[in-house]
Amino acid sequence: MHSIRLIAVDIDGTLLNSSFQVSAANLKALLGAHQRGVEIALVTGRRHNFALPIADSLGFSVTLISSNGAVTRSSDGSLFHRDLLPADIAREMVRHMAAFRGNTVLSFDREGKGALVVETTELLNVAIRRWMEKNAEYLDLVKPLEDAVTESPVQATFCGDIARMREAQQALMNSGLWERITVLRTQYEERDLCIVDVLNHGCSKGHALRRWAEHRGIERQQVMAIGDNYNDIEMLEFAGVPVIMANACDELKQNGWMITLGNNQDGVAHAVESVLG
Secondary structure, three states: OOOOOEEEEOHHHHHEOOOOOEOHHHHHHHHHHHHOOOEEEEEOOOOHHHHHHHHHHOOOOOEEEEHHHOEEEEOOOOEEEEOOOOHHHHHHHHHHOHHHHHHEEEEOOOOOOOOEEEOOOHHHHHHOHHHHHHOHHHEEEOOOHHHHOOOOOOEEEEEEOHHHHHHHHHHHHOOOOHHHEEEEEEEEHHHOEEEEEEEEOOOOHHHHHHHHHHHHOOOHHHEEEEEOOHHHHHHHHHOOEEEEOOOOOHHHHHOOOEEOOOOOOOHHHHHHHHHHO
């Protein structure tokens, strides 16, 4: 356990508590690991700019794997890798998913307005109001939505209640694109919220973490990963020391992974201190 060289930490539901804050205990534990020479990577479904304030709050340089593995940058913005959803696939998918246009967000690796594109905000404001407010300056409205795909997006995201997103996932399975895309799910039962991300084939947190570890010459046995949701599965499966949060659903606690405390009980700090000593 003492040979851990890289700790990969999910943000929402893991590093952040329910007030969307990094606790003093979590900060202290990660800083302590960093000072001992352990690399820290924040691995998140958030896009880079939305995750960057969390990275900056740690007070030291980290690797930031964002958009569920599609983009890997250092916290100073230096690009390591980008895995975009091909434009032709994105356009075909948007057309096939016409019934879910009101639930759809396209993300592009751009600065400012147009980084996020929607056709309408009505349903999204109901599902993810806080996120919409935080990202208002980046949002652009384009109708029809497929006209926004003038370049390859980072990903397409469908947001809504759990039942509605089950329908969206079934529609994606029936789209004829299933073998050419990756579909990842993040689900919050207590909020009746499900987020379905569509990325390039083979793109996930786990693939991105593996790529970064290999680049750094770090073996998987030297990687610790901490997560709480379905989109963390590939990352946890890759890590030599996988840790699941106590606030994760029961299904994810059945994989034999170490279970730490919840995100409101400094679960990241507890896990890091338990493993590093």
